[in-house]
Amino acid sequence: MSHPVKLYIMKGSGPCRAIWMTAKALNIPIEIIDVDLFKGENKTPEFLKINPFHTVPTIDDNGFIIWESRAIMKYFANKYGGETPLYPKDAKKRALVDSRFDFDIGKFYPALKEYAYPQVFHNKPSTPEREKDMHDALDNLESLLNHSKYIAGDQMTLADISMFCTVSFLWMLKYDFVKYPKIHAWIEEMKKLPYYKETNQAFNDWMHKTLNKGQ
Ligand SMILES: N[C@@H](CCC(=O)N[C@@H](CS)C(=O)NCC(=O)O)C(=O)O
Missing domain, CATH: 3.40.30.10 (Glutaredoxin)
Structure with a gap:
């Protein structure tokens, strides 16, 4: 069984x-x-x-x-997943999704870790170099979303879920996405997923507790 x-x-x-x-x-x-x-x-x-x-x-x-x-x-x-569009079987569509996954782990996440972790976990200010790398990664993400509704096309894929969970760590810094209207809209779209609330509740609770402590 x-x-x-x-x-x-x-x-x-x-x-x-x-x-x-x-x-x-x-x-x-x-x-x-x-x-x-x-x-x-x-x-x-x-x-x-x-x-x-x-x-x-x-x-x-x-x-x-x-x-x-x-x-x-x-x-x-x-x-x-069977024939799920979340991770398409078509070679070209799948390659796009994999490319976004690699952008997430290879560029966005390292920039975020260097930029945000010292501030969140060690109360240390960022440096201009780290800020530049973070902005560069955010610019890349914004440019993907300038071309399509989701990061690998007009349909949501697993790469959006992975990237969303990476990007959302910036909320810990009350990050203002005003410079990145497409990212902002995409985040709001991802939050509408029916399973968003249950799966992100603990993170949101932790974030509010941490941010309130700092005030
Ligand atoms: N690239 C890994 C990262 C996993 C990771 O570093 N997880 C952290 C928590 S967010 C962890 O387990 N840290 C404890 C440790 O490394 O001992 C993934 O995407 O699964």
Whole structure:
């Protein structure tokens, strides 16, 4: 008998939200196992046996274990998605989606990490160089959205979910997207997804708690 897919996640984390949103989008039966990084639950011998890299998200699909959110999202679509437009089978359409996934992990996320993490986690100001890299990545994203409603065409794909979860970390800085009207509109569109609220509640709660503390 097949069991629900076990998602080892910390609910507020970006990549964890991304795989949770994907599971919801594809109606995959799941069991959530909370892993609290602040309590070191990703470094216990039990968890290290599952994922020696000690990262979340990690999934266990009836004995098949894999980590790295983008690989998990693609696995979900390949295994459970059928003909889903979220990860099209057509080679060219899929290449576009993969290209956006790579832009997310290869350029946008590193710029965001350098720019935002020191401010959010260590209360350290940013530097002009980091700001420039962040703006450059945001300009790239805005230009994609100048050409189409979503980042890989006029239909939403898994790359939008992944990118949305990355970009939303900027809310922690009360980031003003006024310079980026297309990104702003796209964020508002993504928030309308029926599973947005449930899967992003913990992040939004954490953000409000953190921001209120700083006031
Ligand atoms: N590229 C990975 C990043 C995973 C990652 O770094 N997750 C963080 C939480 S957001 C984590 O588990 N950190 C704990 C650690 O690295 O020990 C993905 O997309 O899944």
